[in-house]
Amino acid sequence: MSAVQTFVDLLAGRREASSLASRDWDGVIGVARSEAMLATLAHRLAGADLPPTVAALFVDQRAAGAVAQRQALWEAEMARRALAPVGIEFVLLKGAAYAAAGMACAAGRQIGDLDILVLASDIRRAENALLNAEWEWVKSDPYDDFYYREHMHELPPLIHKSRDRMIDVHHTILPRTHRITPDALALVSDAVTSADGFAVLNPADMACHCAAHMLADGDLQGGLRNLWDFHLMTRDFAVADPRFWEQLDVRARLHGLLDAVQRAARLSRDLYGAVLPAGWSGPEATDRWFRERLFARDDWGRVTRPLLEQAFYIRSHWLRMPPTMLAQHLWTKWRKR
Amino acid sequence: MRHSIRIAVGPVQFRIGSDWAAPIAALEHLYRGYPQDETRPADATVRLFAARPWRRWVRPSVHIGGDFVVPDALPLPLSMGLLAAEMGMNLQVALGWRRHMLLHASAVAKDGRALIMSGESGSGKSTLAALLGEGDWRLMGDEFTLIEPVSGDALAFPRGVSLKNEAIAAVAARVDAARLGPLMAGTPKGDIRHLIPRADAIAAMHEPARPALLLFPRFGGDAAIEPMGEGEAFVRLTEASTNYVALGEAGFAALTRLVRETPAFGISYPDSVTGIALVEQLWAEAAK
Incomplete structure (x- = not known):
C-alpha cells in the first residue's frame, strides 16, 4: 500500500497506527511533511501505539x-x-480563523500568511494603515503589482519589517476575473465573533470559502490539508447545528459555489470517511481525477503524476480568467522570463 | 528512489535517496562507522535527483530536494554529489528540527563540559573543532550544536566534518588518510574534503555536555581576546540559530539561560596554532 494511502487511512481512522511496520513510517512521515500536515497527524495520533x-x-x-x-x-x-x-473591521480567514475559533482542524495546522477580509470600500484605507504600521511591499515588479490591483481578490502581499510575517488583505475570496463571483458583502456582514474576539466567517460561509480555495481557485496543491479542514469543520458544524447542511446549501448557491462545495463534500467522504446527508452523496464521474491528483505522491514525498499536476494547474488558470486575458497574461509572463 | 541510505547523526535519523549510485556510495564510506538501527523510522528525508530523466547521464546535475527545499537552489555537478547530500541534510535539520534549539556552531567537549564556537563561514570554527577533536577533546560537531531546552545541555551533531580550502592540508597532515573523503575541488564553497570524526566521538554522540564556554572566533589579525557581554552573545546566537523564532518562548528561555550561565569571548587569531593556544588558555582560566 502506498504511503499516501496509509497516511489518509490513518487520518480517517480506517487504520490503526499499531498495524504499521516500523519502516512504513518513513513514507508516512515523508508524505505528511510534503503536505505540511505532520503536526496534524501528530495530533490525530496522540495516544496511539x-x-x-x-x-x-x-x-x-x-x-x-x-x-x-x-x-x-x-x-x-x-x-x-x-x-x-482607523475604524476598519476585518474578518479572519483560513488557518488563523480556525485557530481563533478553536476548531478541531486548527490542531497542528500549519498557518502561513495572515489572511484577512475587509470590505472592498475599505481596502485603500486598510493598505495605508498597514503601511503606516511598518508593513511593506514584497513584490516590486510593476506588472505583478498592477495585476494584483486590477484583477485579484487581494492586495499584493505585504510583509512586516521587523516580524518578517506576511499579510494578505482580501476584499473577496476569488479573483475578480474568476467565472464565479461570491457575494463578498454577505461574507463580511454575516460574519460571527469567535471565542478569541476576532470576526470569522459564519459556519456555512467558512465551508464555502474552504471549498472555493481548494477547488475553484487553486491547482489542488495542499489539497489533502484543505480537504481535512473541510471534513472536520463540516462534521463539527453539523453536530452543533442540525440544519447546517441546509444552510450550507443555501449559502453555496448564494456565492455560486455549489459545485465546489458538493465536490468537497464527496471527496471528504471518499478520503476521510465523512458521513453526508441525503442529497449530497450523488456520484460524479469527474471526482476520479481529483482523487487521483490528491493521491499523486510517492513514498519519497514526490508528486508522481506531472501531467495530471500540469492539467490541474492549467484548470486553475482557466477558471481564474477569461481566455483572451489568460493569453495576454501568459504572454506577458513569458516575455519577462 | 533508485539508491538510498539511512544515516543517524546525533538525534536525527535521515534517509537519503538518490538517482545516482555515486553519492550514496560516498555517504556509505563516510558514515560506515556510525551506529545504525535499520528499523528506526526516518525523521527527515533528503532527495538527490535529476530534474529531467536524461540528465542522469547527460551533463548530470544533482538537484537537492527533501521535506524542505530552497526554491531556486542551483544544482551541483555529480562530482559534488556528496556536498549536495550534506547541504540537503543540513537543510532538513535547519528548517525541520524542533526538539532542540539549533545553533550554527561547532562544539567540542571535555569531562562532560562543552566548548561552543559560533561564527560565520570562514571564521575557522570548523577547523578549530576538527583540530581540537584530534587532541584530547571529543568532537561534538562542526556545523550544528543542539541545546536541550529543558536541561540547557548541549547535544552533539557529529556529521562528517566539512574541511575547506587551507584547512584540508592542515588536518590531512594529522590524520589517517582512511578518515578522509574524496577531495571536491572548485565547489561553490571552495575546495571541500570531509573528515570522519574519531570513533570515540561517534560512540559518544548521544552523551550530553554542559555548556562551559562560548567563543566567537575570527580568523585573521593579531591574537586577541575580548570578553563579550550577555547581550551581545544573545544577539549573535539568535542570528546563529535557525529555529530560535520557531521555538517561541522555549527558545528565548533556553538562549537567555545559555548566555547567563556561560562565559563568552570573541577571539582573533592569525593561524590555527595560535587559535588553539587561545582556546586552551580560556578553557583553563574562564570556563565554568
Missing part, C-alpha cells in the same frame, strides 16, 4: 504547532491594532 522515535517526533510537532498557532494569533492581534484605530 507508536514506535518510540515516532512518538518523540510527534511530541515535538505538537509543541511546535502550539507555538506557531500562538504566533499566528499574535499576528492577527497586530493587524487589529493597526486597523482598529
Whole structure:
C-alpha cells in the first residue's frame, strides 16, 4: 500500500497506527511533511501505539504547532491594532480563523500568511494603515503589482519589517476575473465573533470559502490539508447545528459555489470517511481525477503524476480568467522570463 | 528512489535517496562507522535527483530536494554529489528540527563540559573543532550544536566534518588518510574534503555536555581576546540559530539561560596554532 494511502487511512481512522511496520513510517512521515500536515497527524495520533522515535517526533510537532498557532494569533492581534484605530473591521480567514475559533482542524495546522477580509470600500484605507504600521511591499515588479490591483481578490502581499510575517488583505475570496463571483458583502456582514474576539466567517460561509480555495481557485496543491479542514469543520458544524447542511446549501448557491462545495463534500467522504446527508452523496464521474491528483505522491514525498499536476494547474488558470486575458497574461509572463 | 541510505547523526535519523549510485556510495564510506538501527523510522528525508530523466547521464546535475527545499537552489555537478547530500541534510535539520534549539556552531567537549564556537563561514570554527577533536577533546560537531531546552545541555551533531580550502592540508597532515573523503575541488564553497570524526566521538554522540564556554572566533589579525557581554552573545546566537523564532518562548528561555550561565569571548587569531593556544588558555582560566 502506498504511503499516501496509509497516511489518509490513518487520518480517517480506517487504520490503526499499531498495524504499521516500523519502516512504513518513513513514507508516512515523508508524505505528511510534503503536505505540511505532520503536526496534524501528530495530533490525530496522540495516544496511539507508536514506535518510540515516532512518538518523540510527534511530541515535538505538537509543541511546535502550539507555538506557531500562538504566533499566528499574535499576528492577527497586530493587524487589529493597526486597523482598529482607523475604524476598519476585518474578518479572519483560513488557518488563523480556525485557530481563533478553536476548531478541531486548527490542531497542528500549519498557518502561513495572515489572511484577512475587509470590505472592498475599505481596502485603500486598510493598505495605508498597514503601511503606516511598518508593513511593506514584497513584490516590486510593476506588472505583478498592477495585476494584483486590477484583477485579484487581494492586495499584493505585504510583509512586516521587523516580524518578517506576511499579510494578505482580501476584499473577496476569488479573483475578480474568476467565472464565479461570491457575494463578498454577505461574507463580511454575516460574519460571527469567535471565542478569541476576532470576526470569522459564519459556519456555512467558512465551508464555502474552504471549498472555493481548494477547488475553484487553486491547482489542488495542499489539497489533502484543505480537504481535512473541510471534513472536520463540516462534521463539527453539523453536530452543533442540525440544519447546517441546509444552510450550507443555501449559502453555496448564494456565492455560486455549489459545485465546489458538493465536490468537497464527496471527496471528504471518499478520503476521510465523512458521513453526508441525503442529497449530497450523488456520484460524479469527474471526482476520479481529483482523487487521483490528491493521491499523486510517492513514498519519497514526490508528486508522481506531472501531467495530471500540469492539467490541474492549467484548470486553475482557466477558471481564474477569461481566455483572451489568460493569453495576454501568459504572454506577458513569458516575455519577462 | 533508485539508491538510498539511512544515516543517524546525533538525534536525527535521515534517509537519503538518490538517482545516482555515486553519492550514496560516498555517504556509505563516510558514515560506515556510525551506529545504525535499520528499523528506526526516518525523521527527515533528503532527495538527490535529476530534474529531467536524461540528465542522469547527460551533463548530470544533482538537484537537492527533501521535506524542505530552497526554491531556486542551483544544482551541483555529480562530482559534488556528496556536498549536495550534506547541504540537503543540513537543510532538513535547519528548517525541520524542533526538539532542540539549533545553533550554527561547532562544539567540542571535555569531562562532560562543552566548548561552543559560533561564527560565520570562514571564521575557522570548523577547523578549530576538527583540530581540537584530534587532541584530547571529543568532537561534538562542526556545523550544528543542539541545546536541550529543558536541561540547557548541549547535544552533539557529529556529521562528517566539512574541511575547506587551507584547512584540508592542515588536518590531512594529522590524520589517517582512511578518515578522509574524496577531495571536491572548485565547489561553490571552495575546495571541500570531509573528515570522519574519531570513533570515540561517534560512540559518544548521544552523551550530553554542559555548556562551559562560548567563543566567537575570527580568523585573521593579531591574537586577541575580548570578553563579550550577555547581550551581545544573545544577539549573535539568535542570528546563529535557525529555529530560535520557531521555538517561541522555549527558545528565548533556553538562549537567555545559555548566555547567563556561560562565559563568552570573541577571539582573533592569525593561524590555527595560535587559535588553539587561545582556546586552551580560556578553557583553563574562564570556563565554568
